[in-house]
Amino acid sequence: MSELLKSHEMKRREFLKRTINVFIATSALIFSALFFRFVAPMFRRSSTEYFYLMPEEELPKRGVKKVEFPLQLDGRKKTGWIFISVVDSKVLALSPVCTHLGCIVTWDNNASEFVCPCHAGRYNCAGEVLSGPPPGPLARLPLKIDSGNVLIGWKV
Amino acid sequence: MGIAIRLLERFKLVTIHRRILKKPLPEKVSYGYCLGGMAFTFFLILAATGMMLTLYYVPSETEAFNSVLKITEDVPLGWLVRSMHKWAASLFIIFILLHTARVFAAKAYRAPREFNWMIGVMILVLSMGSGFTGYLLPWDQKAYWASEVGTSMAGTVPFVGEYLLQFVRGGRDVGAQTLIRFYSAHAFFIPVSIAVLLWMHFHIVRRQGISGRL
Numbered sequence: 397m398s399e400l401l402k403s404h405e406m407k408r409r410e411f412l413k414r415t416i417n418v419f420i421a422t423s424a425l426i427f428s429a430l431f432f433r434f435v436a437p438m439f440r441r442s443s444t445e446y447f448y449l450m451p452e453e454e455l456p457k458r459g460v461k462k463v464e465f466p467l468q469l470d471g472r473k474k475t476g477w478i479f480i481s482v483v484d485s486k487v488l489a490l491s492p493v494c495t496h497l498g499c500i501v502t503w504d505n506n507a508s509e510f511v512c513p514c515h516a517g518r519y520n521c522a523g524e525v526l527s528g529p530p531p532g533p534l535a536r537l538p539l540k541i542d543s544g545n546v547l548i549g550w551k552v
Numbered sequence: 553m554g555i556a557i558r559l560l561e562r563f564k565l566v567t568i569h570r571r572i573l574k575k576p577l578p579e580k581v582s583y584g585y586c587l588g589g590m591a592f593t594f595f596l597i598l599a600a601t602g603m604m605l606t607l608y609y610v611p612s613e614t615e616a617f618n619s620v621l622k623i624t625e626d627v628p629l630g631w632l633v634r635s636m637h638k639w640a641a642s643l644f645i646i647f648i649l650l651h652t653a654r655v656f657a658a659k660a661y662r663a664p665r666e667f668n669w670m671i672g673v674m675i676l677v678l679s680m681g682s683g684f685t686g687y688l689l690p691w692d693q694k695a696y697w698a699s700e701v702g703t704s705m706a707g708t709v710p711f712v713g714e715y716l717l718q719f720v721r722g723g724r725d726v727g728a729q730t731l732i733r734f735y736s737a738h739a740f741f742i743p744v745s746i747a748v749l750l751w752m753h754f755h756i757v758r759r760q761g762i763s764g765r766l
Contacts, residue, residue, distance in 0.1 A: 427600065433629050434604050 444538055446547040449478075449489075455546060458482045460503050460510075460521055465548075478537060478548065479503060479510070483522045489548055490523045491535040501534070510534065578762065584654045585762065591647035592750065594640045599743060601637040609689065611735035613728035616691035641683055648676050660763040668756040675749050678742050685738035691731060699734070700726050 449465055460481045467476040479490040490510075492500050499514035509526060510519040518526040523534030538549030560566050577585075608627055610619040623630040652672065655661055661669040688699040703726060707717035722729035 430629055430632070431600075431604060434627065434633055435607055436628060438627065 444549040446538075446540055446542075446549050449546045449548045452541055452544045452546055455487060456480065456482050458485075460505075462503060479534075480546075481521050481523070487539060487541075487546075488522065489537040489539040491537060493535065494530055495532045495534065496528070496530040575758070575761075581762070584658075587647055587651035587654050591644055591651055594644040594647060595746065595750065597640040598637060598644060599747075601633050601640065602739065602743070604633050605637060606739055609735075611689070611732050613691075613731060616689065616731060620690045620692075641686060645676075645679055645683060648679055652676065658763060665756075665760060665763065668753060668760070671749050671753050671756070675746055675753065678746050678749070682738055682742040682746070685734040685742065688726075688731060688734045689738065696726060699730065703730070 447465075450463055455461075460479050462477050463480050464475050464477045467474045477492065479492060481488045481490055492502075492510075494501050494512040494514065494517055496512065496515055496517050499512050501510040501512045501517070501519065503509075504511050508521060510521075510523070511517075512528065512530070515529050517528035517530040519530070519534055520526055523536065525533060540547040540549065605623065608619055608623045608630065610616060620634075623634055625631070627633075655669070655672070684699075684702055687702075688695045703717060703720050706720050707713045709716055718724060720730075720733075721727075722733045
């Protein structure tokens with residue numbers, strides 16, 4: 397076998413080796429991408445579920461009203477509540493959970509503000525912070541009035 | 553010096569690889585000699601996708617069907633992984649059979665390679681067992697009745713049939729216990745056994761070399 401032919405053979409072998417390496421690397425890459433996509437944590441697409449709270453005529457004309465509703469928690473029936481606050485004829489549904497550490501705020505009718513019993517966080521009737529440690533306003537729940545019924549939205 | 557090269561050198565991996573991968577072949581080998589390798593490739597695909605499927609599959613009477621539905625519809629690329637597992641399963645057995653036919657045609661089953669032929673047959677039987685047990689796992693009507701019929705064949709064995717049937721089903725009927733048994737066999741016992749047998753299969757081929765064409 398001549399020298400020329402030998403070197404040609406080696407080039408061919410080198411080429412095949414590289415082709416195979418590239419093929420294996422590409423397959424491994426595609427497969428690991430598939431793997432990580434497959435095992436990636438699944439986040440539920442959040443959608444808002446509306447449920448019935450009260451009839452429209454029971455909405456306060458102004459001020460704040462505590463509205464109770466039945467709740468099923470861990471298979472046990474409980475009563476939950478939220479605050480319906482009417483500010484400048486706009487109806488707000490405010491969560492009673494203090495944004496500081498999660499205590500339940502109460503409505504002080506005389507001072508016309510929400511007060512958190514834990515660290516004296518104070519909010520006005522729109523849920524905005526007046527004083528104290530809360531980092532942000534009370535959460536506003538989506539609210540819908542549909543053919544005389546007040547519906548409250550819940551992120552599921 | 554690159555870390556890869558240094559690792560290869562430290563642990564003398566180059567020599568090992570040379571022994572395994574750069575074995576000279578007899579002359580006139582054809583693509584027919586790739587069939588076993590193809591089957592092994594499908595085994596690797598089955599192992600990889602199977603391990604992935606265990607992340608979402610739940611082998612319980614109430615949850616099995618729903619979890620398969622979830623894999624196919626909700627899990628990102630779940631449909632793809634499940635399809636790959638299903639197709640690779642069929643192709644795995646097809647290529648084992650083609651490989652068997654090639655070995656038979658080349659008369660490579662004869663001494664001194666008779667033990668490797670026997671190991672190959674064991675792998676074939678186990679892979680069919682894997683296919684049978686995997687068929688029950690989607691836990692739908694087809695899966696249920698296929699397993700009902702399939703396992704009832706064990707009952708026709710003379711003398712020990714009744715015991716064998718209940719042993720396979722883990723009870724009198726195909727039920728929750730059967731599902732767990734089949735899942736365990738399909739995802740653990742059979743693949744591990746096949747892996748060990750494949751290791752033996754390949755080592756024997758390396759020791760004895762492949763049989764050239766007659």
